[in-house]
Amino acid sequence: MKVYNTLNRKKEEFIPLEEGKVKMYVCGPTVYNFIHIGNARPMIVFDTVRRYLEYKGYQVNFVSNFTDIDDKIIKKAVEEGVSPQEISQRYIAECKKDMADLNVKEATTHPLATQEIDGMLSMISTLIEKGFAYAVEDGTVYFRTRKFKEYGKLSHKNLDDLQAGHREIKVTGAAKEDEVDFVLWKPKKDDEPYWESPWCQGRPGWHIECSVMSKKYLGEEIDIHAGGEDLIFPHHENEIAQSEACNGKLFAKYWLHNGFLNIDNRKMSKSLGNFFTVREIGEKYDLQVLRFFMLSAHYRSPLNFSADLMEAAKNGLERILTAADHVKDLMKNTKTQQMTEEDAAVWNGSLEFTKKFEEALEDDFNTADGVSAIFELVKYSNTKVNETSSMELLEKLYEQMNTLCDILGILLERKEEILEEEIENLIAERQNARKEKNFARGDEIRDILLNKGIVLEDTREGVKWKRA
RNA sequence: GGCGUCGUAGCCAAGAGGUAAGGCAGAGGUCUGCAACACCUUCAUCACCAGUUCAAAUCUGGUCGACGCCUCCA
Numbered sequence: 001m002k003v004y005n006t007l008n009r010k011k012e013e014f015i016p017l018e019e020g021k022v023k024m025y026v027c028g029p030t031v032y033n034f035i036h037i038g039n040a041r042p043m044i045v046f047d048t049v050r051r052y053l054e055y056k057g058y059q060v061n062f063v064s065n066f067t068d069i070d071d072k073i074i075k076k077a078v079e080e081g082v083s084p085q086e087i088s089q090r091y092i093a094e095c096k097k098d099m100a101d102l103n104v105k106e107a108t109t110h111p112l113a114t115q116e117i118d119g120m121l122s123m124i125s126t127l128i129e130k131g132f133a134y135a136v137e138d139g140t141v142y143f144r145t146r147k148f149k150e151y152g153k154l155s156h157k158n159l160d161d162l163q164a165g166h167r168e169i170k171v172t173g174a175a176k177e178d179e180v181d182f183v184l185w186k187p188k189k190d191d192e193p194y195w196e197s198p199w200c201q202g203r204p205g206w207h208i209e210c211s212v213m214s215k216k217y218l219g220e221e222i223d224i225h226a227g228g229e230d231l232i233f234p235h236h237e238n239e240i241a242q243s244e245a246c247n248g249k250l251f252a253k254y255w256l257h258n259g260f261l262n263i264d265n266r267k268m269s270k271s272l273g274n275f276f277t278v279r280e281i282g283e284k285y286d287l288q289v290l291r292f293f294m295l296s297a298h299y300r301s302p303l304n305f306s307a308d309l310m311e312a313a314k315n316g317l318e319r320i321l322t323a324a325d326h327v328k329d330l331m332k333n334t335k336t337q338q339m340t341e342e343d344a345a346v347w348n349g350s351l352e353f354t355k356k357f358e359e360a361l362e363d364d365f366n367t368a369d370g371v372s373a374i375f376e377l378v379k380y381s382n383t384k385v386n387e388t389s390s391m392e393l394l395e396k397l398y399e400q401m402n403t404l405c406d407i408l409g410i411l412l413e414r415k416e417e418i419l420e421e422e423i424e425n426l427i428a429e430r431q432n433a434r435k436e437k438n439f440a441r442g443d444e445i446r447d448i449l450l451n452k453g454i455v456l457e458d459t460r461e462g463v464k465w466k467r468a
Numbered sequence: 469g470g471c472g473u474c475g476u477a478g479c480c481a482a483g484a485g486g487u488a489a490g491g492c493a494g495a496g497g498u499c500u501g502c503a504a505c506a507c508c509u510u511c512a513u514c515a516c517c518a519g520u521u522c523a524a525a526u527c528u529g530g531u532c533g534a535c536g537c538c539u540c541c542a
Contacts (some may be wrong), residue, residue: 004493009472011534027542028542029542030540030541035480035542036542037533038541038542039542040508040542041542042542043542048494065494070540070541072540072541085472155472155537155538156471156472157470157471157537157538158470158471161469161470161471161538162470162538227542228541228542229473229536229537229538229542230537230541230542231541231542233471233536233537233538234538235541252539258542259473259536260535260536261542262535262542265534265535267535267536269541276478293480294472296480296481296491297481297482298482299479300473300482301474302473302474302475302535302536303480304480305518306479308479308480308492308493309480309492311492311493312479312491312493313480313491313492314492315491315492315493316480316490319491319492319505319506322506323505324482325505326506327506354530356489360482366482368480368481368482368490369481369482369483369489369490371481371482371490371491372482372489372490372491373489373490374490375489375490375491376489376490379490379506379507382505382506382507383506383507398511434501437501439501442501442502443503446502446503455504456503456504457503457504457505458500458501458502458503458504458505459504459505459506462503464505
């Protein structure tokens with residue numbers, strides 16, 4: 001398996017630190033509002049990476065944090081006149097709901113920054129002892145960036161360029177030794193929440209959280225650290241500096257970063273008015289569609305989002321689900337149990353698509369190619385399978401589709417929906433009308449149901465319906 | 469200004485030296501009471517220019533265009 005490592009900008013063979021196990025950390029959201037669809041991309045993409053690793057038999061320890069203390073959270077709390085905890089708790093719950101609808105698996109551990117303050121104090125102390133950090137008069141603690149010789153190895157920046165390119169830096173509080181130094185701990189302002197520390201009453205800087213949580217739940221050295229490409233600098237660069245300066249070990253072996261999600265070819269931002277939360281999209285589409293859409297491109301490519309593209313994704317996904325439904329329906333009426341010779345040949349032929357799918361995912365998680373393998377399997381199934389197919393073949397084919405879709409986190413089983421009695425009666429009435437060749441009444445009923453969002457399809461296996 | 473990514477059909481998107489996967493949309497057809505589903509057929513020489521090579525969408529150089537990071541941001 002090859003993975004693209006941002007550290008050296010090359011695809012590398014994936015070799016875990018410990019055989020059969022993968023330690024993986026994904027930077028999670030700051031919880032001050034509903035998550036937006038940009039937040040959803042790394043969640044979906046790295047959940048898929050995890051699922052593939054698990055499919056390969058790895059035991060994956062997957063850690064993803066929630067940043068629950070931060071300026072934006074405090075700001076929101078002040079606006080609403082409630083505590084920051086109330087804000088963060090609320091949006092953690094909402095975020096988990098969205099993740100469930102996106103079929104993103106729960107992390108092995110979802111640590112919260114505010115629960116890890118002790119670890120942060122300890123790491124900051126160690127950094128000060130080792131000379132990698134210093135406190136200034138007002139109690140702010142800075143990381144001594146130039147002291148860490150490898151600084152810039154992830155983002156491929158050098159400190160002199162950074163310094164030259166630096167625009168006016170708004171330094172609050174006491175002056176730092178060097179303008180490239182960054183904050184590890186900062187003093188509280190006014191009634192902000194705070195924790196006691198040897199330096200001042202205050203709270204942690206953003207970067208230190210992830211270094212500490214990764215170390216606590218996964219250890220000093222991990223296999224994969226992932227997040228959005230915008231985190232490469234400064235967030236991940238700073239994490240490397242903190243962790244490696246503190247632990248004296250390589251922090252993470254592979255760094256994976258997903259490309260950005262744009263809206264109508266522009267960066268998503270509130271000021272442009274092209275900002276969508278996952279919740280909003282969920283009102284118009286099953287979030288499976290959003291997931292399928294995101295996986296239709298390579299995770300490192302920028303991905304554009306628009307209504308048309310969502311429609312296309314919806315139709316494509318529908319094609320896959322319809323094929324699976326068809327196989328399932330055939331199972332109800334199949335006469336033969338065991339595969340015939342002919343069936344066995346069909347089954348063998350289908351293995352080609354699993355192979356193609358695996359080869360795609362092996363190559364830096366190329367889900368776009370993986371999806372195309374599923375489409376080819378769908379076409380193959382639609383063509384090869386019929387009323388004479390054996391139960392064994394049908395089950396195997398369904399299982400194969402299900403396995404591949406499950407790696408992508410796509411559910412083949414449609415949600416069970418209970419038809420209201422009225423709708424059932426209408427469908428029955430329509431069947432009678434059709435039997436008596438009263439097609440006018442039949443079509444009328446179909447239109448009535450269509451208006452209720454129910455689409456009917458007459459197939460050989462009987463009447464089927466689905467939500468529009 | 470520094471660092472970096474990308475330009476493949478109407479749209480989305482793989483492919484990374486050997487003669488363009490897959491999907492959506494469209495067109496024509498088969499099936500169906502009609503429709504839907506499904507199936508069949510059809511739909512590109514890869515931004516441009518110049519090189520390297522027996523061979524380039526794939527390598528090199530240049531041009532144009534789009535975008536990202538350098539500041540909170542997934």
